[in-house]
Amino acid sequence: MRCSLSLPLVAAAALLSGPAGRAAEPPLRAVIDSELKAGWKKAGIAPAPRSSDAEFLRRVTLDLVGTVPTHDEAVAFLADARESKREKLIDTLLADPRFARQQADVWDQVLFGRHPGNADATRKRDGFKAWLAKQFADGTGFDRVAREVLVGEQPGTELFQVQFRNQPEEATIAVSRVFLGTQLGCAKCHDHPYDRWTQKDFYGMAGFFVRVVIEETSSGNTKTYTVAEKATGEVLFSGAAKDQQPGKKGEPVRPRFLGGDELTEPPAPKDAKEQQPKAGAKLPKPPFSRKEKFAEWVVAPENPYFARAVANRVWAQFMGRGIVHPADDFQAENAPSHPELLAALTRTLAASKYDLKALIREVVNSEAYQLAGTGPITDALPKHFERARVRPLTAEEIVLSLRTATSFDAAGKPPTPDDYFMRAFGEPTNGLGDFQGSLAEHLFWNNAEQVRVFARRKKGNLTDQLLASTDPWEKRVEHLYLSVLGRRPKPAEVSKFVAFITGDAKPEPRVEDAVWVLLTSSEFRFNH
Amino acid sequence: MSPLCRAGEHLSRRAFLKGAAVTGGGLVLPNWGGLAHARSAAEAATKAKKRCILLWMNGGASQIDTFDMKPGRPTGGPFRPIQTKVTGLQVCEYLPKVAAVADKLAVIRSMKTHSPDHPDGIYHMHTCYKMSERTPHPELGAVIAKFNGDLGSDLPTFVRMGSCGNAGAGYLGPAHEPFSLGREGKLGAFTSPYLAADAEMKRAELFRFVEGEFAADHKAEPFDSHRTAKERAWRLLRAKAVFDISKEWPAARERYGDTDFGRGCLMARKLVEAGVPFVEVGHENYDSHADNFVCHKANMQHLDLAWPALLTDLADRGLLQDTLVVWMGEVGRTPQINNRAGRDHYIRAWTIVLSGGGIRGGQVYGATDADGKDVRDNPVSEGDLFATIYKALGINHRAKHLSGVRPVWLTPEGSQPITELLG
Amino acid sequence: MPDLTKPTLVWTLTWDADWVTAVAFLGSSRRVAAGNNLGGVLVWDLPEKPGGDPPKPLLKLDGHTNCVSKLACTPDGKTLLSSSYDHSVRLWDTAARATGEEKLVLNATAIADAERRKSNGAKVPPPIPATVGVVKTSQVFDGHKEWVTALELSRDGKTVLSGDDGGHVVLWDVAGKRVAKRWQVKGWVAALALSPDQKQACVGERVPLVFDSGRHAGLKLWNVATGEVAFDLSAEFKGQHLGAAAYSPDGKVLVVGRGGESEGTLTLVDPVAGKKGKALAPIHQYGATDLAFHPDGKHFASAGRDTVVRVWEDATGKLVSELGKPRGGQFKDWVHAVSWSADGAWLAAADMAGAVQVWHFAG
Structure with missing residues (x-):
């Protein structure tokens, strides 16, 4: 079966109608708790009790600013008698400059992992992390962040593309995983066995990256990188890996948005020849940029994948498991554990212009996040979120x-x-x-x-x-x-x-x- | 004292606890080695699952200059073959001691593999999967550690020294990561406690108390994994004596050769004897794009001591039948000799040698053509080789794991053990 | 006197069955012998004057079964010595009569290569045939149990110093093949030379490992009579193994060349004081292979893995001339060996590409 959207219908409908149609929606933290409670009831599960103040303080401090609380912070928080002290603490931590740095560390790992490609160039990423931290500090919407990371032209953003140097396939796999929550790795060599994606989908996506060129300039010991783009170049597809023969030529594949349309682009002039820049000169910007078109498509409101992928990942960051788990594997065979909740998170995120801080505030204010870490369950990441996760x-x-x-x-x-x-x-x-x-x-x-x-x-x-x-x-x-x-x-x-x-x-x-x-x-x- | 009974060898956590009980639960460090110093050491080791020693020829040894000689052909080079007692098996004149144990060897002359360079070849020949796949495949050593190792043992389950694999434990996780020794078999970083033994013991006791308090109402697995690994680290530090071969070395030096590789092979023998299921010993200097023949001659002079000494020692101790010894590198070398008197990387037709546990020795499997340029009979892929190795070690070569949501198998689909090689 | 600044390549003696690895003029005759990687030895008779087609070989000396590492001839031209990886040194009577005949195609390998690449448009060259007399009789010195890698004949042609990959250095006499002295160095003998008074031997040692702690390189000057080390220059040449060494006829200069693959630096050594001297420029990129003093005693030739032969002035270390050019490509093939004619006007070079180059210096 090939349907155009694998989202649950409710969520899709919600995306299309938008938040404006739902004036009386309860705050997200309440939705979180009601959805999880419904799940516990259905599964016959008793959740862990509410966390102690000390337990909560340590957990939320680590999650939001990346360190344990100091002695004095602990003493003060334990002594605080106010009913609202947890909410106040959350507000304080979200306003802390360390919050932006912690978020930058988290997303740096999402975007690179510990062993990024092109290791010599990507080993030190202080500049990239600083750029990310600035975006979180400025409250830049995450759609903008994603766009800049994908295009790689704003100073500081280059390394994301640099890690894929000369490997549009690797870029396709990583970008799909991180920004679309979709695993395309299998479809590189054969049609995906567990999902709808075919090799044509994979190479259609690769077409957006095939023209990316990483330019390197060095002065002394420091190298700088520019993410440039050629005006020509196509992905050539020659069938399944098992059918490959020496000398077999491939057919060009048109770039196509995942699960969507082929890219419409102006036809290249017949005798178009790639301009070779002079030594040391930069490649001129092409008249038509495929990577920009792709980045715009990723964050466009019509894109069904981006918002849910980001919402699910933020949820997993604080709750251990994704509602779709693993967080980057949305597919028919891997249904969300709490579809309504995922829809609500996705809706809120999109409606807030991708304000991650607002989403995080709701998640950590929920009762679910504030459950104790005790109890008989041995799972590090309990399936029903009935106990705090252990990470x-x-x-x-x-x-x-x-x-x-x-x-x-x-x-x-x-x-x-x-x-x-x-x-x-x-x-x-x-x-x-x-x-x-x-x-x-x-x-x-x-x-x-x-x-x-x-x-x-x-x-x-x-x-x-x-x-x-x-x-x-x-x-x-x-x-x-x-x-x-x-x-x-x-x-x-x-x-x-x-x-x-x-x-x-x-x-x-x-x-x-x-x-x-x-x-x-x-x-x-x-x-x- | 029985020759099987060697200072500092001890086999299992059970043995440790028993020994500890004798001293009233104290961890009497200086005497530790003596405590588990049981007469049945080798006996107990052989009862355990099969073990494996990988002799890793880093850079890629030349098959034509070792086990698949082409005398009189343009590709033959200056070495001359000598006959072994195995029909159809001649080996290089610089491997006379290897020739003498040829009845123990199964020589595969028909390796046909797919990764022609070092990082990818090293990965491929340690995991039987291509490096370019996103899945983090585990190395041979990690797989054997998982299936044939005992995480409760005092010693690490995956030990290696010298230039070896580059994949690590992959999806099998940190518990099965390699424990690396120096090239010459020395213990690596952070293996010398800064506390005196009694202070270390008291500190450990306080740690156990703290963990016990926390564990009373915190049951999640990671906590347990943390303290289990801590206990393993402590046991390893107490079992450190096993890694000290200074006592055995003077008597073994001549037989194993006074080289890093010779010491490594003795260490490997000692470790499998002590129950370590997998040890890899790297041998360098094979990547002879230039001056292939002098480099190989020098290497073979070392190899010819250490390898047969290892096989003979294992056999003498009754351990060889349960210890698979694999000799291989990441690539073979070109039949053509280049203008640097070198041979380059070659994967179309090359040689690997198996011996010991589960392998029927004294045979040649597969063949190449007259100049050694192509496989003539019975090509063997990475997957088939690994399936054979796993089968010999009693491991299901199609054992399934999940990497993310993807099912992955120990060997690629279609891999088959080579029954002719198995004993 | 020949002008050593004006070299001319007069003949290229093709013999491409394998690498040509050794070369020597026979006494003061016009004859030159060359050995190859398979163990073959051919002898040519050169015309008196430059010009004309390259001469064809006359004789094939049949006996070695593995690479010929060095050739040397007694000054009277009567005995040719050849050392080999087959563990032997053979002594050939240059007056011996051929007992048979053999037809050779001197460019057989080039023809076979072209045939293989014919479909890609390769041109098959015409064959270069030759008929040689075959000499099968020789005496064997069997005092080595390993590849004989180095061989030096004393000036009077009576004493031989040979060395092998087992580290054995052996001094023996040509007439009776009696061993006068034998000693063993650490590692293998990479290169050696005997001083004109036969009192000192320069021996370069090595164990060619790259990463292992067993790697070794050394350079020592030995007292031949006692078999003891007179000077150990290993520290001055740390980590370097020799590709070649040669004493000047007056015994005052020792030239050593670093072996491959490395910067093949040539260095002058004072053998009397045991002191390292001047390093010469340019180097033989990727290693030096051979050194040969000119009969005038004031010059020497060097060869290396850059396919260039260089002629130097030994007193100053000044470069006099360069014979040939690097052939291109990242790694060049080698000129394995060089030999001067007795009159000093001719130089023969053993070319890995399968030829003997014959150079002439007009007077």
């Missing part, structure tokens, strides 16, 4: 959190060896989102000076604060817990830690070890 901190979050938890920056801002952390914590999952502890990670935790430096006494840092204090050890253990885990210790924990620290005539090594234990605990390693 490993990223390498970036680990470094920031270690700094925060131990007051590492108390005496100036010593640099941290980020490369080591990237190596040890860069890829904590098996590529499918399932966390797996690795030997290398723990050898690093256990024996690395790069970790120890956070626990060892240094003027003003956590270990120093604990040792310098004259409070009774019970009080100091509380300080330790609040600093590292953002919560107060249980009585058993207090007595155990006091006994551990005072079990030696010299407390300093014991305090260092106590700090180390909390820093390497699973409670610290994950956001839960």
Whole structure:
């Protein structure tokens, strides 16, 4: 069967009619909770209780600004008696400049992963991340962000296209996955076995990237890249991979929007010859830009894929699973778990001119996001969202959190060896989102000076604060817990830690070890 | 003392716990090696699942200069063949010790593969899939670690040294990632605790308490995976002695050859003996686009010591029947000799050698034409080779995993084990 | 006196069965011998004067079964020595009569290549036939158990220094093939030379590994009488193995050339003081292969993997002339070896492309 849209009818209808037709819609956070509750009822599931304040504070701080809360933030939040303190905290964090940086880190990983193509050029992406952060700080609509990333002409945006240098197929796969939530990888070699996409669809899409040219200029040791475009060039298609023969010539394939029409473009002059720019000169902008047309199509209101893909991904970012899961695999055989909810998220996002911050505000204000991380379920990402998801901190979050938890920056801002952390914590999952502890990670935790430096006494840092204090050890253990885990210790924990620290005539090594234990605990390693 | 009984070898977590119980639950580090130092060490190892040692000829060894010689042909080069006791198997004059163990070898002369360069060939010959696919396929070592390894063991399940594979555990995940030693078999970074043993023990005890408190009401799998890996790391540190071959080396040096590769092969033997299911040892210097013959002569002089010594040691210990030893690289080398006295990459017709566990030794499989330019009989693809390896190790070569939503199999569709090679 | 600044290529003696790897003039005669990668040796008789068609070979010396690494002839022209990868050094009586005859096509490989590429428009060249007398008798020195890679004959033609890939260096006499001295270096013998007074030997060593900790390269000057190291210059030539070495006839200069694939730098060494001296320019890109002193004792020729032969002044290290040009392509083929005629007016070069180049210097 080939239908033109694989969206559920309701969602499609909603997209077409737009939000204006639904004046009395309840706030999105309420829709989220009612939809999830309906799901629990249907499945006969009891959700986890509401999270404790400490648990919520740590979770939302990590999710929104990429680090654990400080000791003082924890103390203040726990002492705050206001009913609305969670909503207020969310507003504060969303207004924090670190929010833009955290979002930039998240989307940088979505757009590149840890091992982007063209590694020499894309290894350092400070410029790209800075550009992304600026967009989030300025509140630029995500449709605009997507367009600029796809076109790659605004300074700072080039690297996304640079990672696909000379490989329009790779660009097709990545762009479809990230911006359309669609897996086209299989259709590169054969018609997609589980989905409607054929090789013609794949190469039709590749036609938009086949003319992209990455130009490189170097001055000294720094290289800069320009995303240019030729005026000619077609994808040649020669059938399924298994039928390939040496010497077999391919047929040109017209560019075609996924599941839509062929691109209408002015016919090329008959004797059109590609202009060869002089050495060092830039390729002139073509009279007709395919990549611009493509970028416009991606973010156009008529495009059924973009809004739902982005909405689903933001949901997954905070709730662990996508409503369609994995988040980038929309297809007939992979139905959304909560279609109405996905429709509502999609609608709200489009209506808000792709204001991600507004969407995030609703998600994290929901009761569902604020459920506890406790309970008997062992899934890291519960299918019905009935318990908070458990996700490993990223390498970036680990470094920031270690700094925060131990007051590492108390005496100036010593640099941290980020490369080591990237190596040890860069890829904590098996590529499918399932966390797996690795030997290398723990050898690093256990024996690395790069970790120890956070626990060892240094003027003003956590270990120093604990040792310098004259409070009774019970009080100091509380300080330790609040600093590292953002919560107060249980009585058993207090007595155990006091006994551990005072079990030696010299407390300093014991305090260092106590700090180390909390820093390497699973409670610290994950956001839960 | 029994020759099977060697200091610092210990097999399983069970053995550890038993030993620990003797000392009242304490982790008495200095004596650790002695605790699990059971007479039945090798016995227990052989009861475990089959193991594999991959001798990786990085850069691609020349088949015509080793196992598929073409004397008197324009492609033959300056080396001369010697006869082995196996009918139809002549090997290079610089592999006399290999020739002496030819009855253990199954030589595949008909490899016909698809990735002609280093990164893609290394990936392809470690995963049996093309590198250009988006799916992160696991290396041979990760697959064997998963299916034949015991994550509860003290030792890593996938160990490698020297220049080896480039794919890692792929979709099988960090638990099966390789544990890399230095080229000469030395333990890598972060394997030396900075705490004294008793302080380390006390700190570990506090960690376990903290985890226990948290685990009481936090049941999600990642927490468990985190602390399980931590315990594995601690066990590995206690089992470190296994990685120290300084005691065995003086007696073995002459037989294995005083080279990185020789030391690596001894380490591999020691590790599989201790229950590690997969060890890869890289051997360098094969990528001889220039001066192929002197490079290969030098390499073969090392190879000819280490490899037969390894096979002989394994056989003497009763381990060879359960240990598959694979000799291969990412490509073969061109029959034509270029104007740099070199041979370039070649994938149309080249050679791989299997021996040991599950393999019927003393045979040649497949053949090339007179000049070694094409496969004449029984071409073998990457998938067929891996299917054969997996079959020999008792692993279903069509075992299915999911990568995202895509089902993926250990070997590509249509791959078949080569029954003639299997014992 | 020949003017060494004015080289002319007078004949290219085609023999393309395989790489031509060694070459030597026979005494003060007009005869020149060349060996190839398969173990063949041919002998030509050169015309007295330049010009005319290239001469055809007269004799084939049949005995080696693997690559001929070096050729050397006694000054009286009576004995030709050939070292080979077949582990032997053969001694040929140049007056021996042929016992048979063989017909050769000297450009057989070029013809076969063209035939294969005919469909692409390749032109098949006309054959260059030759009939040679075959000499099968020779004496064998069997004191090596590995590829004999280096061979040097003393000035008087009575003593041989040969070296192999097993690291053995052997001093022996031509007349009786008796070993006078034998010692072993670390690694393999990459190149060697014997001082004119036969008291010192320069031996370059190597183990050709790239990444392994077993890699090795060394350059040592040995006291021949004791088999002990007189000077170890390995540190000065760190990581470099020799492609060639030669002493000047007065024994005051030792020239060494770095082997491939590397920058084939030629360096002057003071063998008496054991001191590294001047490095010459230009280098033989990708490595030097052979060095040969001119009979005048003031010049020497060098060959390398850049298909160029260079003539140098040994006192100053000044370049006198260049014979040939790099043939193009990223990697060039090699000139394996060079040999001067006794009168110093002719130079023969062993060309990997399957030929002996004969150069003349007018006087």
